Amino acid sequence: MADGICNNCGAALAGEFCHRCGQKEADTDWRSAGDVARQFWGELVSLDFKSVRTVAALFKPVHMAAAFIAGRRTRYLSPLKTYLLAAALFFVVAPKVTDFTFERQMAVDRQGSFRALVEARIVETGVSRELFAERFARNLQTVYTLMPILSVVALTLLLRGFYGTVFRWLGPHMVVALYHVAFLYAIALLVHGLNEHLNAPNLGMLLALQYAILLPYMFLTLRRVYAEPPRRTAAKTVAILFFAFLIDSPISIAAVMLSVRLT
Secondary structure, X not given: OOOOEOOOXXXXXXXXXXXXXXXXXXXXXXXXXXXXXXXXXXXXXXXXXXXXXXXXXXXXXXXXXXXXXXOOOOOOOOHHHHHXXXXXXXXXXXXHHOOXXXXXXXXXXXXXXXXXXXXXXXXHHOOOHHHHXXXXXXXXXXXXXXXXXXXXXXXXXXXXXXXXXXXXXXXXXXXXXXXXXHHHHHHHHHHHHHHHHOOOOOHHHHXXXXXXXXXXHHHHHHXXXXXXXXXXXXXXXXXXXXXXXXXXXXXHHHHXXXXXXXX
């Protein structure tokens, strides 16, 4: 390392880390195998702890969104990484504890539309039911990871419409939307898990439970991030969640249907 110069980007240094690119400038970090091993271990443990902190903080209303928008961004994963981590955890856990499986989708299809689409696709592709179920599960994980991005975009635009005078740019609204949809994955685990383990599931009760959690979560987030009076925030919370529900429901249905078509 040249004295006072960042090896990565050439900026003048005023400390251990480069103010331009963030690289740590210390020659001794890589001189021996022990140095390399310690550096690798530090990064691995840091990533694990950061991920755990992020998942834990996801259940604290407003915590990460408000911190990120305020510029405190090193303690937790970024909004997009948090969204992807929540999606990954959902699909690791969901098949084991919830109704988010091919068999369960067939069982809860009371109107027969899903079953009819599956049967037609099996005839069209000529694969066995077992192979179809396996491929469907893989496709559903991919589609259901990406499709909620549409929910993020829709929620971002809703927040921009309701709070455009607070933040004129889309960035802060998208941060809130990404953390909110990541939290939805956690709530989906709870709701789908109850639906799987109740002998006679009541979909209305499960939906009420979901929104009993989402309403205060969204209210506290909006109140902290946008700092409007409680009564106005409450009204906007109800309106935003209502419109988001109207958008999210067809997105969820489309994700399942698309997964069948791709199988």
